[in-house]
Amino acid sequence: MSSRALRKRQNDEQLLDALLGSSNLKNLKSKEQKATPKENIFALMDNGEEDQEEEDEQSEKDEYVKHEIEREEKTHVLTKSQRKSKKKSKKGKKKLKKNTDDLPKSDDDDLENIIQYFKKNDALNYGIQNFANNSDIKSDTKLDSLSCICKFYDLKIDNGFTHFPIPHLEHCTGFFNDDFKKLDPHFEFKLLFDDISQESLEDIDSMTSTHISPQQLKQIQRLKRLVRNWGGKDRRNVPAGAGGAIHRLQFTKVQEDWLPTLRGELSMQSLKTEELRTWQLWQRPTDWKDVIEEDISLWKKKISFYKFEPLNPDLNRKAMTEFYLSVILHPDHESLVHLISSKFPYCVPALLQVALITTRQGDRSNTNGLIQRALFVFDRALRTGTKFDGVSCQLPYTFFFNRQFYLAVFRYILLLAQRGAVATAGEWCKALWSLNPLEDPLGCRYFIDHYLLLNKEYHYLIELSKSPLMTCYRQWFTLGLTLGTVLSYLRLGQQEFAREELHKAFKYHAPSLALLFVDKLRGDITLTKGLELDNKSAELLEAKAYMTRFALAWQNPADLNFLNIELSKLLRDFQLKKFELAPNISNEDSGINPFFVEGIPVNLLRFSILSEESTVMANIPDAVWSNHEVYEFDILPPNPTTKESTDFVEDIKSYIDDRELATSQFDMDQDEVLMNQIRQLSLEQFLEENPNVAPE
Structure with a gap:
């Protein structure tokens, strides 16, 4: 075997180690040793007949293998915790073993197939192990009943x-x-x-x-x-x-x-x-x-x-x-x-x-x-x-x-x-x-x-x-979490569940999804008739906030294609009146409800302002800026709802000494007067020294 082939084989083993783990790699090595005849020690030495093109090709291969190893290591943010949970959980072991048993057979030139295979199954394995560490969520029966x-x-x-x-x-x-x-x-x-x-x-x-x-x-x-x-x-x-x-x-x-x-x-x-x-x-x-x-x-x-x-x-x-x-x-x-x-x-x-x-x-x-x-x-x-x-x-x-x-x-x-x-x-x-x-x-x-999606926490x-x-509440079923669930099912290869979740999302967020369908997916605008969003509404603000990060989440062309096709079907069925949407929530101000401002959830307004996204902030009603306090250090602080809560609800003025504030204000005004006098004296002195210069 030439040095080029030896280096190639070592790099392949290195990449397999990053993908499979040491235990699975040993099994592959043992199989390979049985199939490979014993080699002459001199065959490991360079025979001197490889030309420059082969060396260049090998260097490119080395860089590719190195890049793939680094990429896979960075993708597995919880590599160590996965191995620990793998030892503790027998179920995790069985599922991992089942996945590795289905490993496609390949020779030295089929590393790309192995990489693509593990990318497909990594999300499921990763999610199971990361999620199974939490005993409170592991009991699905409690949550299902709730x-x-x-x-x-x-x-x-x-x-x-x-x-x-x-x-x-x-x-x-x-x-x-x-x-x-x-x-x-x-x-x-x-x-x-x-x-x-x-x-x-x-x-x-x-x-x-x-x-x-x-x-x-x-x-x-x-x-x-x-x-x-x-x-x-x-x-x-x-x-x-x-x-x-x-x-x-x-x-x-x-x-x-x-x-x-x-x-x-x-x-x-x-x-x-x-x-x-x-x-x-x-x-x-x-x-x-x-x-x-x-x-x-x-x-x-x-x-x-x-x-x-x-x-x-x-x-x-x-x-x-x-x-x-x-x-x-x-x-x-x-x-x-x-x-x-x-x-x-x-x-x-x-x-x-x-x-x-x-x-x-x-x-x-x-x-x-x-x-x-x-x-x-x-x-x-x-x-x-x-x-x-x-x-x-x-x-x-x-x-x-x-x-x-x-x-x-x-x-x-x-x-x-x-x-x-x-x-x-x-x-x-x-x-x-x-x-x-x-x-x-x-x-x-x-x-x-x-x-959560960036960290692959699909489960x-x-x-x-x-x-x-x-x-529990309609306002808690947000557009971002529903589409995040759809994308999680897609990443786990469960398209049927993703389709059901998208249908549920469409039932409660149809106007927002219609806007996304036209603006981000370049869909047919005629399919969105009757689903227009009101200006300055909570739904429009929420949709605009999600669309600012849409491209970062939906990067895979296959996921985008699925979303485009399924939304087209849902919109056509809606136009044919094959199903009904959930009733809309009124955008009117809820009065004494402290969690809504101008008919919009106050937490949505706070997030929109803190995001500092111009496309999002432009859809905030003008009444929010004019009728409420929007300080950068305290955005939309709670307002008293009763006379008893006037002294209870704190703001920055609760920690300010009025007398000290008046004194400081007086000192600052005095300093400003003094500075104006100094500027005036400097101007008069300048005019005396330069009589030919007249002020404009």
């Missing part, structure tokens, strides 16, 4: 979620995130690249959060010696007040340029019964108090409700007052940067606002550090043993610093996606959803499917489509 009970109720007439009792939420905890290590992008990078060093991982987050000089960095290093238990070897220790107590960080790490402090800025407090009662009276202003009291007594046994509040109210009031001046009254980017650089380095609204400003200016070098520092403030306040599983930690959206945590997580998800850590971004989406699964303040249901989407989290 989904049979649930129907498409209307949130506009049930703002208390009375049709979604506590047992539903308890059985759906597996859809959320209860493993903090999955929230660390380093965990994903290690799975993607087994040979990546710890130094390389640390170098990823080595960027500072602000422009800092070497002298300032030395001063921070000196302060670390004075603050005990700051950082530690793994940079996850921070002091927890007096007594030398240590608090372990769960999803952030201390960075070099962060100022050491003895105490945190926020604390995590359990909601008292009175606070829960006032919160529910805000959410359900027309319900009887006795009914609310009964519900609260049941919730407190199963669900834990918390709020973040300042540890030092006076210091926080000063920081928030200066922030309000720099952002609302006298917008000044420089003063805002100075605020987090020297005075209040852990002011969360200021950190998130500066991160947004730097991103818009095209300087993303400090964005990561700023958002991580904001998350660090909440991580430091997090209670020990907290899990993001939907019941252990719920954060009502009526509290200002709870909303800041939501916003920090959302911005971090966008940042992770830009860095390519889609699996971690998907886990953070589950964590964000778990903080308030029913209200879903930032509309996770409108964008979580994007990250998660399929099981989610059967759960009460999608089947």
Whole structure:
């Protein structure tokens, strides 16, 4: 055998190892050894008769094999966890063995056939193993029985979620995130690249959060010696007040340029019964108090409700007052940067606002550090043993610093996606959803499917489509999740189920699918007669939001062809009146329902604004911008629904000292007058020195 053939054979074995795993490769090797005669040792040496063309061809082959190995390794984000679950689950072993037994027979020149075969079966194997790790979702009988009970109720007439009792939420905890290590992008990078060093991982987050000089960095290093238990070897220790107590960080790490402090800025407090009662009276202003009291007594046994509040109210009031001046009254980017650089380095609204400003200016070098520092403030306040599983930690959206945590997580998800850590971004989406699964303040249901599909969590989407989290209320059966379920069935090779799911989606989202059929699939517009969407409606806004990411999900020509053909059939059948659509939801304003603004779900509006997609924001009704508060640091905050909830619902003004604000305002006005006087004197002096120059 020539050296060219030997190298080719080694590369083929390498690729097979990446596809099959070591156990299956041994079986193939043993079969190959039986079929291959014993070779002369001298035949392994180069015979010198290969020409340059063969060497060039082999080099191209080497590059192709290397590329395929890297691509397959990157595709399997959970390679190690798959192998572990494979050893634990006998069912998983049987299914994998069945798939590998059907491996097509091929020689050295048929590697492409093997690659295509495993691409087809990998989705099924991957989904089974990834999904089977979660015991809460593994029991399909519970979810099936619950989904049979649930129907498409209307949130506009049930703002208390009375049709979604506590047992539903308890059985759906597996859809959320209860493993903090999955929230660390380093965990994903290690799975993607087994040979990546710890130094390389640390170098990823080595960027500072602000422009800092070497002298300032030395001063921070000196302060670390004075603050005990700051950082530690793994940079996850921070002091927890007096007594030398240590608090372990769960999803952030201390960075070099962060100022050491003895105490945190926020604390995590359990909601008292009175606070829960006032919160529910805000959410359900027309319900009887006795009914609310009964519900609260049941919730407190199963669900834990918390709020973040300042540890030092006076210091926080000063920081928030200066922030309000720099952002609302006298917008000044420089003063805002100075605020987090020297005075209040852990002011969360200021950190998130500066991160947004730097991103818009095209300087993303400090964005990561700023958002991580904001998350660090909440991580430091997090209670020990907290899990993001939907019941252990719920954060009502009526509290200002709870909303800041939501916003920090959302911005971090966008940042992770830009860095390519889609699996971690998907886990953070589950964590964000778990903080308030029913209200879903930032509309996770409108964008979580994007990250789940990128991470090939097809079985998660399929099981989610059967759960009460999608089947209970009409507004929860979103366009993105329904089409994500259709695509998941297609990726698993189950076209019949995909066809049924698409028919169900068409029944509830026919106008949106008609718009997608014309705009994205270039379909026949005559088939969409009678399915036009109203301008400024919730359906149009949701459809536009989905269409911005449609091309990223539906990339496979076969999937696009299936969608085009099936939508054409459905539209023709609709024109022939072979079936009826579900009744439309009224777009009229629901009045005292706090979850709708101008007839549109408020979480859909918040997501649309946070996405900063111009094509989406253009379809937001003008009344939303003119009649409601839309601050970048607090988009569409909750409004009081009763007189009792006026003092309960927090906003930024709840943390501002009016007297200090007036004093600061007076000082700024005085500075402005002085600057005008200086400019006038400079102009007069210039005219005296240049008498021939006259002002225009």
